[in-house]
Amino acid sequence: AQTVTQSQPEMSVQEAETVTLSCTYDTSESDYYLFWYKQPPSRQMILVIRQEAYKQQNATENRFSVNFQKAAKSFSLKISDSQLGDAAMYFCAYRAEGDDKIIFGKGTRLHILP
């Protein structure tokens, strides 16, 4: 069965600092997608970043980047220059190629300290 594990229920980071959120997953598939979604208190789930498993290059979106280690099945999210607006629940997620369903981790609540 495919699973996604986020081992950090909560994290805090000082504004302007860098923070890394951890995620590991388990799958026997070779083709899949990995995601980080952000859910602020407003509740909307926002796609932060997406990684295709066949791509070796780590995805980057402005201050957000990932460290994708396929052999280790690890997919961490790095947030640089943290801002107050980054405070949210962050979900790591997986989808196999050809599947409709996304499998989510339990989430990491990120607090930004002013």
Add this chain to the structure above:
Amino acid sequence: EPEVTQTPSHQVTQMGQEVILRCVPISNHLYFYWYRQILGQKVEFLVSFYNNEISEKSEIFDDQFSVERPDGSNFTLKIRSTKLEDSAMYFCASSPGGNQPQHFGDGTRLSIL
């Protein structure tokens, strides 16, 4: 930027009653999804819908649940004979294609009394 919209934001229903949760997907999207998140637990996939039929469903999506696209814009989730354990946040999502990113709505919080 276009958004998925869900109504109502909060629905309170007596146990045993039927409830319909409504979603308006992004207009040019072709794939539609429902997920739920029981308080304190993971977001779980319920069902996907494409070309006016269910394309994939989870074990959770039993005969109590149904989905419909009654017109060109709405996508609904009906829960018949609600149970206390149906209390959760229900998220609708849509995507332009099957392998493309899913865009989520704000969710409907369903409380069963």
